[in-house]
Amino acid sequence: MTEAPALPKLAVWKFASCDGCQLTLLNCEDELLTIVGAVNIAYFPEATRAVVAGPYDVSLVEGSITTPEDAERIHEIRSMSRSLVTIGACATAGGIQALRNFGSVAEFRSIVYAHPEYLSTLDRSTPISAHVNVDFELRGCPVDKIQLLEVLASALQSRNPRIPTYSVCVECKRRGNICVTVANGTPCLGPVTQAGCGALCPSFARGCYGCFGPQDSPNMAGFTERLRGLGMSDEDAVRIYRTFNADAEAFRAESERISPSKEDAAR
Amino acid sequence: MTDDTRVLGLAGLQALIDALGLRGYTVIGPTVRDGAIVNAPISSLDDLPRGIGDEQDAAHYRLRDRGDEALFGFAAGAQSAKPVLFPSDELLWRSRRTADVTVIDREVEPPPGPPYALIGVRSCDLRAILMHDQILLERTAADVHYAARRAESFVVAVACTDPAGTCFCVSMDTGPSPRGGYDLALTELYADGEHRFVVAVGTDRGAEVLAEVAATTATADDVAVAERVITEASGRMGRALQTDGLKYLLYANVESPHWDDVASRCLACTNCTLVCPTCFCTSVEDVTDLTGVNAERHRVWDSCFSEEFSYIHGGSVRESTRSRYRQWITHKLAAWEDQFGSFGCVGCGRCITWCPAGIDITVEAAALRGTPRKTSQRS
Ligand code: SF4
Ligand code: SF4
Numbered sequence: 001m002t003e004a005p006a007l008p009k010l011a012v013w014k015f016a017s018c019d020g021c022q023l024t025l026l027n028c029e030d031e032l033l034t035i036v037g038a039v040n041i042a043y044f045p046e047a048t049r050a051v052v053a054g055p056y057d058v059s060l061v062e063g064s065i066t067t068p069e070d071a072e073r074i075h076e077i078r079s080m081s082r083s084l085v086t087i088g089a090c091a092t093a094g095g096i097q098a099l100r101n102f103g104s105v106a107e108f109r110s111i112v113y114a115h116p117e118y119l120s121t122l123d124r125s126t127p128i129s130a131h132v133n134v135d136f137e138l139r140g141c142p143v144d145k146i147q148l149l150e151v152l153a154s155a156l157q158s159r160n161p162r163i164p165t166y167s168v169c170v171e172c173k174r175r176g177n178i179c180v181t182v183a184n185g186t187p188c189l190g191p192v193t194q195a196g197c198g199a200l201c202p203s204f205a206r207g208c209y210g211c212f213g214p215q216d217s218p219n220m221a222g223f224t225e226r227l228r229g230l231g232m233s234d235e236d237a238v239r240i241y242r243t244f245n246a247d248a249e250a251f252r253a254e255s256e257r258i259s260p261s262k263e264d265a266a267r
Numbered sequence: 268m269t270d271d272t273r274v275l276g277l278a279g280l281q282a283l284i285d286a287l288g289l290r291g292y293t294v295i296g297p298t299v300r301d302g303a304i305v306n307a308p309i310s311s312l313d314d315l316p317r318g319i320g321d322e323q324d325a326a327h328y329r330l331r332d333r334g335d336e337a338l339f340g341f342a343a344g345a346q347s348a349k350p351v352l353f354p355s356d357e358l359l360w361r362s363r364r365t366a367d368v369t370v371i372d373r374e375v376e377p378p379p380g381p382p383y384a385l386i387g388v389r390s391c392d393l394r395a396i397l398m399h400d401q402i403l404l405e406r407t408a409a410d411v412h413y414a415a416r417r418a419e420s421f422v423v424a425v426a427c428t429d430p431a432g433t434c435f436c437v438s439m440d441t442g443p444s445p446r447g448g449y450d451l452a453l454t455e456l457y458a459d460g461e462h463r464f465v466v467a468v469g470t471d472r473g474a475e476v477l478a479e480v481a482a483t484t485a486t487a488d489d490v491a492v493a494e495r496v497i498t499e500a501s502g503r504m505g506r507a508l509q510t511d512g513l514k515y516l517l518y519a520n521v522e523s524p525h526w527d528d529v530a531s532r533c534l535a536c537t538n539c540t541l542v543c544p545t546c547f548c549t550s551v552e553d554v555t556d557l558t559g560v561n562a563e564r565h566r567v568w569d570s571c572f573s574e575e576f577s578y579i580h581g582g583s584v585r586e587s588t589r590s591r592y593r594q595w596i597t598h599k600l601a602a603w604e605d606q607f608g609s610f611g612c613v614g615c616g617r618c619i620t621w622c623p624a625g626i627d628i629t630v631e632a633a634a635l636r637g638t639p640r641k642t643s644q645r646s
């Protein structure tokens with residue numbers, strides 16, 4: 001008997017994050033057996049204690065860089081990985097913790113912690129791509145299961161992943177959803193947000209929260225005009241731009257452009 | 268309307284739905300869902316939006332209580348028949364790799380569902396279906412899935428008696444009363460006397476089905492009232508589009524500064540194209556599973572407002588929103604005529620209503636007429 005070819009080695013890494021994206025991988029219940037049959041899960045502390053040493057064929061990286069140690073660790077991981085794919089809003093845009101980028105970390109620290117001197121943290125939360133080369137960035141807070149499987153499949157088959165960058169509206173219309181803005185006056189970030197979730201919130205008659213970050217051609221100023229037309233204050237508009245993808249370029253720039261706060265304007 | 272114009276009462280309309288069901292059709296008609304008129308399978312008159320009207324304007328859609336019993340007292344719904352006949356995601360084929368050979372399974376080819384009977388198709392939307400027939404069936408390689416669905420579908424059109432604020436079928440010469448392309452066409456009369464439907468027969472198949480339900484011959488009075496409500500509806504269009512010289516107007520405005528103005532408002536969200544009954548652009552998506560053994564090819568709706576849609580080797584042809592809007596409206600109102608011999612717009616108003624930015628094709632076209640033309644520029 002000939003030996004079966006060695007399976008590609010998969011590693012899953014965590015930085016500053018909530019673990020939700022890794023959980024998405026564990027939530028692939030129907031596909032888990034296929035995944036285990038297709039890859040060797042070499043490093044995935046959230047799922048197994050067994051550790052196979054690197055190098056790894058595919059590294060999935062969750063979380064943003066927020067500490068000096070992490071800023072070094074990511075370089076080690078890069079050097080051990082043939083393909084490095086970031087998963088989720090934290091790893092791709094700095095996550096909700098990038099709200100610190102709009103304020104003063106020293107101030108937050110002194111308010112929240114009794115002994116802030118024990119903390120070692122960076123002033124900014126940054127995406128993985130700010131530190132190392134990234135082969136693909138998968139958006140979402142959390143990532144979408146079907147998209148994650150597509151990215152894994154494409155990495156294993158050495159092809160480009162088929163991840164569209166158009167707006168959430170495409171998914172709404174393909175699903176037959178009724179536009180919550182037009183038919184109900186509900187503010188919805190769908191027109192400026194990248195598809196990927198399958199238009200989850202609008203499918204339940206709620207506006208989109210922008211979990212997948214800006215679409216490829218976001219007209220932010222035009223969109224802000226529409227929010228104003230729906231009666232939203234600029235203060236509230238800044239708030240909805242600054243959530244899970246607060247520091248994604250298009251959302252950040254628009255939130256700063258319209259922010260009534262002086263601190264932001266000076267930034 | 269001719270001598271074989273018939274009349275159906277409410278019980279007769281129910282009998283028509285039943286007769287179509289008995290013939291094996293999945294009967295699709297207007298229903299209310301999530302605050303809008305949505306096509307869905309129906310089996311009874313109770314499924315129809317009784318007494319419901321609509322209020323449509325740029326980026327604005329609301330249902331309203333009409334205070335009467337009309338079953339078709341609204342204008343264009345959220346979608347036309349497009350999602351039924353030309354679905355947003357069509358599986359074209361599957362393939363499976365075995366040890367020594369790859370098997371392509373085309374068994375997924377038509378018919379992918381039961382034949383459809385479409386009830387309540389508006390005149391504008393019917394005209395759009397006829398355009399799709401021309402575009403998808405007369406080209407070198409016909410769309411087999413569309414062909415199968417279309418050949419078997421039964422169309423019961425309904426004249427619009429209460430057009431909405433975004434309707435302009437009169438400008439496009441496509442309505443409000445259907446002129447051919449239907450099996451049966453209804454005009455609903457509810458304001459005078461008995462609630463009834465004047466029925467015009469379009470095909471032998473339509474006549475056959477109608478013979479199975481208790482339709483009586485229309486009186487001269489029925490016919491006159493039907494004609495009157497349609498004439499009145501024609502006078503109540505919410506929008507108008509001046510069509511003379513439109514093609515040349517658009518071609519002459521390739522470099523108009525007005526495109527920048529539209530682009531400052533347009534969100535490049537694609538909604539206008541995805542609600543348009545005539546837009547037919549799609550892309551092909553290949554999907555594999557993790558093992559790489561199974562693959563599928565799908566045809567999915569796409570849009571000229573998406574950057575990836577015009578992606579070719581080296582980049583996207585239409586990177587700016589300015590160029591995407593220009594492409595869209597120029598195709599609709601000019602190039603379509605060179606390609607297919609008519610405007611690509613039937614005046615249903617959906618792109619106006621469902622544009623979250625409230626961009627209005629009639630307003631933009633009118634603005635171009637007012638734009639001073641530059642004569643010596645090339646694109
Ligand atoms: S271009 Fe607009 S008004 Fe014309 S058919 Fe399409 S959606 Fe209807
Ligand atoms: S015209 Fe309106 S619906 Fe169409 S892409 Fe622009 S903003 Fe979206």
